[in-house]
Amino acid sequence: MDIAYLIITGMFVGFMSSFFGIGGGSLMMPILFMVYPDVPAQAIIPSSLGVIFLNSLINNYHFYKEDLSPSKKIIINLGVTCAVGAGIGAYALHFIDSLLVKRIFGSLMIIIAAKVIFSKTQSSNTKLVEDQTKMAITGFSGSIISSITGLGGGIVFVPMLVSFMRLPLIYISPFSNVAMSFATLIGVIPHFYYPIALEQTSELYTQAFIGHVNLMFIISLFSGAILTTKLGAKLNTKVDFKIKKVLLAGMLFLFAVKTLV
Numbered sequence: 001m002d003i004a005y006l007i008i009t010g011m012f013v014g015f016m017s018s019f020f021g022i023g024g025g026s027l028m029m030p031i032l033f034m035v036y037p038d039v040p041a042q043a044i045i046p047s048s049l050g051v052i053f054l055n056s057l058i059n060n061y062h063f064y065k066e067d068l069s070p071s072k073k074i075i076i077n078l079g080v081t082c083a084v085g086a087g088i089g090a091y092a093l094h095f096i097d098s099l100l101v102k103r104i105f106g107s108l109m110i111i112i113a114a115k116v117i118f119s120k121t122q123s124s125n126t127k128l129v130e131d132q133t134k135m136a137i138t139g140f141s142g143s144i145i146s147s148i149t150g151l152g153g154g155i156v157f158v159p160m161l162v163s164f165m166r167l168p169l170i171y172i173s174p175f176s177n178v179a180m181s182f183a184t185l186i187g188v189i190p191h192f193y194y195p196i197a198l199e200q201t202s203e204l205y206t207q208a209f210i211g212h213v214n215l216m217f218i219i220s221l222f223s224g225a226i227l228t229t230k231l232g233a234k235l236n237t238k239v240d241f242k243i244k245k246v247l248l249a250g251m252l253f254l255f256a257v258k259t260l261v
Contacts (some may be wrong), residue, residue, distance in 0.1 A: 003220050005035060019244070025052055026112070028221065029105060031256035033123030033154075041101035041176020042093055045150035046191040047217035053184035054222045055141070055229075056177045063174040070175050076129050081139030082182035087145025090190040096148070102259055105149050105249050109256030111136070112155055117249040133235040143183035157183075188213060 007032050013024040025048045032044045065070050070078070091132035093101070140158045145156050157176040161167050167175060208216035 006220035007224035011019035011219035014225030015228035015232040020230040049184040050218035056180040068174040082143040085140040085143030086186035089144040106260035113252040147187035
């Protein structure tokens with residue numbers, strides 16, 4: 001049943017993330033917290049990051065084919081800064097109490113929900129300006145948040161690329177996915193070397209850990225996600241932006257309250 005639950009969760013996350021245009025971490029994390037309350041946050045987070053990493057690789061390939069990928073200088077910039085930030089965040093996570101991590105996550109979700117409901121669409125396209133300094137700040141700070149909270153997707157990097165970097169709308173997702181790839185990969189790797197302490201049960205998922213990384217979680221969630229991403233993307237253009245904004249904010253708020261409670 002564990003695998004079935006995870007695949008269904010992945011299908012939900014795949015649809016919602018492509019429909020709303022956000023990373024799956026904001027949806028996977030609260031669901032995994034609820035379904036597996038006995039698993040510490042330090043083990044849930046790398047599962048979320050691992051799925052986001054696999055999704056971002058696929059997205060990066062599509063953006064490369066469409067000639068929307070960042071320049072080599074930006075890719076190197078993000079690679080270095082995201083690696084440093086993600087490494088610091090992953091290391092710091094193991095000194096933070098699991099309950100505190102959930103409280104940080106829930107509080108951040110409420111802030112994001114408020115930001116979503118009051119956000120406005122970008123009204124005009126401007127010329128692409130690749131500011132190396134601002135990109136370094138974005139990569140470093142965004143990857144720290146990603147590693148500590150498991151929010152490795154667009155919910156972290158997109159607001160920074162829009163408000164701080166002021167990138168043209170068409171480049172937001174390509175740049176965000178490159179940042180996600182580095183941040184989530186480096187964020188996951190240290191978790192392989194931390195031993196997990198769980199009660200010995202007959203549940204299948206307890207046998208699938210390598211350190212804090214649960215391969216069954218990652219593979220099952222990703223398998224479900226790739227089944228529904230196309231459907232979400234197709235419906236994305238058919239629903240009014242204001243309706244989507246209210247639905248997303250409401251869903252994030254409910255997940256936040258459930259996680260905090």
